[in-house]
Amino acid sequence: MNQPNPFSDAPYWPHLMNPRVAPDREALIAALEEMRVWTILMAEHAKFIRLGLDPNPQQEEFFRTADQFAIQLDMLYSRTIATPPTAPNEILYQLREETITLVNQLILLKEQIFNALESCQALGILPAILIDHVRREADRFVGTLERSKSNLQTRTRQRLGLKDGNRYAQTVPRLLYHRLPPEQLFTVAIEESMFFDRTHAEHAEHLSMSFRPEVQEKYRKRALRFKDDYHNLMLQAKEVESTRSDLGKLLEENKKLSFSFRDYLTKLLDEISTCRIPTGQTNFPPLLADHMRREVIYFIDILERIRFG
Template identity: 25%
Template sequence: MTYWEAPWGCPPDGNQQLLDEARFWVQIMREHALFIQLGLPGCDTELIRGAQAFAERFQRLEEMLDEAVGIGPELLTELRQAVREFVQYKQRLLRASVQCQLGGGLFPLLIDHITREAVRFLNRLEREQPITNPGFQELTQEEVFWLRIMKEHLEFIIHLLDPSERALINTAEDLKNRVATLLETARDLNSMSRAQPATFPTLGRFSEEVLSTIVMERDFKAAAYELALNCQVLSIVPTPLLLDHVRREADRALEEISALLNNTLTR
């Protein structure tokens, strides 16, 4: 948001932005804990109890954030501690998984994926204030982060669909290939942006393509969620909530990339 787009001509309130981000990511963290519970082997009661404890902890934080008008020091400290401990828990799972010491249905890449999201949230909490005057490098970093997340979502969906769901798998494969190509280009443009060009017209065109592709992926996820909710798709998706979860992350990607794009275009 630019100065002139802010309410009453005032610059954006950093604490309100942090509150908005915390509300989004705390819900995501709570759902991560649920998905971990569903994917762990039933015999691993210690890890299951740990995931349940995190789900309950983030549920309480979610309720606190819903009532909050801002994030004070005490709440900020509690958020940081909860997310920091959740990152450590996820890293423990990942170590066990890659060392062939964890059974169940959690892909190692899925654990790594949700760990990266938690680390991103923790970094935002540690920084407190949003980056002022973000430029081309911040925009391309955002695109690299979200395009990797979007690509992996599609890979997970493909592996959870029944092989007989050929049309859905083909659609997901086509989207995944398109997103993967954009991800490689985003990494190239991020490298180029380090030269600190005064203008970067190609990046504007590329970013519009990124947004339109994420819209397509978001719509695919929304359709898949409705199919799962109505028992109209064959899969081993553990709960339709997983598909709604990734759809909401696509919406968040659109929001964050659009905001940075608008900022760079109005500089």
């Protein structure tokens, strides 16, 4: 099989070409900024997996492994938050390496549980598609961190669930967008749109399946509309990549929809946490609504940072 060339579309990272230059401090800080958002989300993935497995004896090992990841990722998150951007290079470097190693291990667990659920070797209430969803998020996260430390691209588009799967994904930390030439920033904008449009469509779909029948119908219908709208934007992103036009319109529509989805999730979280939602509870953990809300806020931040010229 033809392997894609990881150095094609090489980014504009001239100071990384020369190993004798000083460490790339800006890239370390940009990586830390990604870790502040995503290590806690990774810890929550481990907790959702722990919660979503059937408590029969066969799943005990998966449960305990997921629990260990939750503990370790919580500790890593605490260290990340306690590390200021002014910390010495060695500390920032070490933290990034540890994060990459731990999240790569978490990816293996997610793959293992996804395969076990798909083949009915394991049982649980968390849909297998959601395990694949959190695996894609972890791959994007690690790929982004690795792009901050070298010119090498390690994640194919296929790993992120994007079209043209043989190509390497260009995703870089948000704080480094200003380094990219317009052509590469265009590709990053398209990849992030495709990735997060799919991600949020899946969030909305999962919510729609998790509201209580009849009593929470209004919430279910609104979630389904978000699913359709994000799905349409994902198709639009593919079109923009082919025609190389209307990127500005795509980003604006993404922003508008994401503000609306953020407000919907904020209101939902408020109603759940004060037990004002009809019947007082939902069939999904309240933290899931907050988790999705933070992921949509992250996407809005990406959209606001993509600027040409």
